[in-house]
Amino acid sequence: xxxxxxxxxxxxxxxxxxxxxxxxxxxxxxxxxxxxxxxxxxxxxxxxxxxxxxxxxxxxxxxxxxxxxxxxxxxxxxxxxxxxxxxxxxxxxxxxxxxxxxxxxxxxxxxxxxxxxxxxxxxxxxxxxxxxxxxxxxxxxxx
Numbered sequence: 471x472x473x474x475x476x477x478x479x480x481x482x483x484x485x486x487x488x489x490x491x492x493x494x495x496x497x498x499x500x501x502x503x504x505x506x507x508x509x510x511x512x513x514x515x516x517x518x519x520x521x522x523x524x525x526x527x528x529x530x531x532x533x534x535x536x537x538x539x540x541x542x543x544x545x546x547x548x549x550x551x552x553x554x555x556x557x558x559x560x561x562x563x564x565x566x567x568x569x570x571x572x573x574x575x576x577x578x579x580x581x582x583x584x585x586x587x588x589x590x591x592x593x594x595x596x597x598x599x600x601x602x603x604x605x606x607x608x609x610x611x612x613x
Contacts, residue, residue, distance in 0.1 A: 474561050475536065477523035484531040485523075486510045492548045496582060503588045503605060521545055524565055535562040544576040563592050568586045573613060581607040 477485065490509050504512075517523065517536050526533035533549035544566050549558045563590070566574060576594065579584045579602065590596070594612035602609050 472526050472528045472532070472556075472558055474524055474526050474559065474565055477518070477519070477525050481525055481531060482510070482514060482518075484511050484532050485589075488531060488534065488550050489513070489546065490550050492551055495551050496584075497579070500605065500607060517545065518592060522569055524562065526553075526562060528553065528558075533558045533562055535566055536575070537566050539570060542572060542574055543572045544574045547576070559588060560592065563589075574613045575611060577609045577611050579600075580610045586610065586612075 474555060474567045486506070486509055490506050500522075519536045520538050520540075521536035522539055523536050532553040534546070535544065535548075536546040537543070538545050544563075547559065547562055547566070549562070574594075576589065578589070580586075580599065586596070589612045596610055596612055598611045599609070601607065
C-alpha cells in the first residue's frame with residue numbers, strides 16, 4: 471500500500487535517482503545536457519529550497535512531486551516506470567491540488583504524450599508552447 475508523505479532530506483538519493491532514471495527511460499532518444507551531479511545539485515540547491523516536496527512510498531520511494539506554492543506551479547511529478555498506472559500519479563496530483571486549491575500550472579515536454587494525456591485527464595488544459603531552457607526541447611504549459 472502506498473503512502474504520500476513529506477520529503478525528508480534523507481530521501482535525496484532515492485528521489486534524484488528516480489527522477490534521473492525515469493526521465494531517461496521516458497526520453498531515451500534525448501541526450502540530456504546535464505549530468506546526474508547537476509540534477510542532484512539542482513534538486514538540493516533549488517527545488518528543496520523553493521518547493522513543497524512530497525514522496526509516494528511503497529516500501530521504497532516510487533514517486534515524488536515538487537509544488538512551488540508562491541508560483542502555483544507543479545514543477546516536477548515523476549513516478550517510477552515500474553509503478554505507473556497504479557494511482558500514484560493521481561494521488562500526487564490530488565495532493566498538489568490541495569496544496570494550491572486556487573489552481574496550478576505545469577510544463578512538460580510536448581512529446582511526452584503519456585504525461586499530456588494524464589494531465590488532461592486530471593483537468594489540466596493545454597496552453598502556451600515554448601522551449602525548455604535546460605534541454606532545448608519543445609514544452610507545453612498546462613493550467
